[in-house]
Amino acid sequence: MAYFTLEPKRRREDFYDMEDELNDFVSSLSKFRFIVVRGLRRYGKTSLILTGLNAADVKYLFLDCRLLRSATSSFDSFLSIIEAEVSKKSWARRLIRNIDYFEVGGVIKFKFRRPDVLLGIFENLGDAVVVFDEAQELRNLKFKLDGFLAYALDHLDIRIVVSGSEVGLLHKFLRFEDPEAPLYGRPHKTIELRPLMREAALDFLRRGFEQEGVDVSDDLLDEAVKNFNGVIGWLTYFGYNYARGLRSMDPIIDAAINMVLAEVKHFLETRGLGGSRYSEALKTISAMERCSWSEVKRRLEAKFGRIPDATLANILRNLMDYGLIVKVDDEYTIADPILRRAIKRI
Incomplete structure (x- = not known):
């Protein structure tokens, strides 16, 4: 038993508390073919998933979508993540023997780099579980994966687990509530992780x-x-x-x-010329236990001049989407105490 290890937990005895969430996840694997695990950074999502999959004794592929972090990611980049994971699993190697591939340094490389190859892989996996960890990163994939997942749920046997810490972006990727989205109306189970009391x-x-x-x-x-x-x-x-x-x-x-701090600075850099407004909004919210819309607007306008309501709404929505702030009873706050301290150093 070892609680103080930095890598994600994989055994139930190393996974502290959260028995309700863990049991819910394990039981959902036999009831749902699509499971969503949500929670802010460092809440234990990956540990919950890996521990649950091992407890259920199911075959799975674990795809770390953080490796796709860029403005746009190619299908080839996504396929490379799958190749690396399949290469580690002997059972998966056996199941995809009918797909043309060669090996480079023990890593499988599929001969053809097309979506139909991905379809062939998933068809061969049977009812194995495919995990898309930090799935919000898939929104930048040039290949429309949400449509592919919808097809897989309709026609294949695989089970799908997605997780995300940038909860708003994950929601925008999945679009369960959008009637025009591929995944609209698909049965799914959502498990949300929260901090320990x-x-x-x-x-x-x-x-x-x-x-x-x-x-x-x-x-x-x-x-x-x-x-x-x-x-x-x-x-x-x-x-x-x-x-x-x-x-x-x-x-x-x-x-x-x-x-x-490195994570926050990277986010601000992606905001371009608007980064200073985002920075000031974060500083304003971090300075209080909870902060109202009007207080954020007052502080930003004192520094930058008039800020249209639509612009402020966009700033706050993006900060929530990336998991940097949360909204509680129509007020904004920083949920992570270390993040609150980091913002003061910007």
Whole structure:
């Protein structure tokens, strides 16, 4: 049993709490052919999926769609992710023997780079599960994958799991509620992950340090939960580093902030000339526990002059789509305490 490992969990004994969500996921594998797992960054989505798939003892391909992060991604790039995953699975290799391919350094390369090859792969997989992790990245794929997934659900036996931390973008990719979208009306199960409650967060740290054979005080655990809240990814990051000799909270927090800061800066760079407005909106919201629309508008107009309502709506919607802010009772807030600190360094 090991809670304080940085890689995604794959065994039930290493996966803390979330028994309801895990059992829901496992049971849904036999009831639904399309499952959506949602939650902000570092909430444990990948660990839930991998642990659940292994607990259910099903064959699966796990496709990390973060490898497609670019303004536009080619079908060839997407096929390369599938090739790499199929190459790791002997059962998958056996099932696609009728598709023309060669090997380069042990990695399968399909001879033809066309959508019909993808169809052939999925046809041969039977009722195996195909996981699209961080599936919102597929929105930039030149090949319209949502139409392909709809076809697969209608005519093939594969089961599909998609996950996403940029929840708004995931919603825009899937478009379940759009009558003109390929996936409209398809039966699916949605599982949403949330942060641990305070007592659960304390219990997670306490058990994790017991596993590591490290004695810690209640004050240290309280301080950790105060700084990292119930975000299990950050609690794990803290426990991992502390148990391995970094016995000061500040450098661990600082390293976490720098990780998030790089993500935020990348997002702002993609906003072009409008990046300064996005930055100011984030700073305004991060400075308060919760922030109203009118307060964000006041702060932006004080710095940039008049901001049309439609422009502000677009800024806030994009920040929510990327998981940087959340809306609670018509107000905006930063859910991740480390993200809140990182924004202050922009």
